[in-house]
Amino acid sequence: MNAALRLLRVLFLALALAPVSALAEGPVDAAFRDAIAAFAAARPHLGAVADGVDVAAYGDALGGRRFASAYWGGVVEMAVEERLEATGSCSRFAAFVRMPPENGVVALVLCPEFSTPGADSLRRLTILHELVHVVAGPDECRAMSFAARIERLAFGHATPVERYWRANGCERSGLRAP
Numbered sequence: 001m002n003a004a005l006r007l008l009r010v011l012f013l014a015l016a017l018a019p020v021s022a023l024a025e026g027p028v029d030a031a032f033r034d035a036i037a038a039f040a041a042a043r044p045h046l047g048a049v050a051d052g053v054d055v056a057a058y059g060d061a062l063g064g065r066r067f068a069s070a071y072w073g074g075v076v077e078m079a080v081e082e083r084l085e086a087t088g089s090c091s092r093f094a095a096f097v098r099m100p101p102e103n104g105v106v107a108l109v110l111c112p113e114f115s116t117p118g119a120d121s122l123r124r125l126t127i128l129h130e131l132v133h134v135v136a137g138p139d140e141c142r143a144m145s146f147a148a149r150i151e152r153l154a155f156g157h158a159t160p161v162e163r164y165w166r167a168n169g170c171e172r173s174g175l176r177a178p
């Protein structure tokens with residue numbers, strides 16, 4: 001998780017100066033809306049399992065529903081926590097997933113940096129990426145590959161993350177590179 005999140009942080013900082021459109025809704029709601037739309041566009045082209053991710057469970061989690069997880073072994077619920085202070089893990093990351101689940105709840109923690117102005121597409125990618133961790137655990141290669149698969153199917157291209165793909169040794173994962 002950490003390496004990809006560092007990447008996301010770097011991209012956030014790089015894109016922070018990009019023009020910002022007026023936000024009619026908060027960045028967290030907008031990011032979820034965009035991620036849900038991307039997944040909906042990709043969904044017809046996904047099988048039951050893609051990159052080791054249970055697609056139905058992923059859709060349930062993304063939509064805020066409980067999901068049956070073969071990975072965690074039971075029914076799990078995602079809780080979204082927005083942190084207001086950039087302390088602890090939020091001093092390093094824009095977002096992270098606290099796992100494994102505790103009492104059937106896995107927490108997606110969104111840090112202040114996540115809501116930095118700009119970089120809407122990166123926020124969407126962050127949600128698509130972190131939801132893989134929510135549903136299918138900590139494998140970075142899986143998270144990058146699945147998120148890229150959604151982007152390609154929905155938009156025809158994926159956000160380039162070659163450095164982090166290599167940094168995580170994902171060439172050996174057998175998964176498709178983003």
Ligand SMILES: [Zn+2]
Nearest residue numbers: 001004140143
């Ligand atoms: Zn990750």
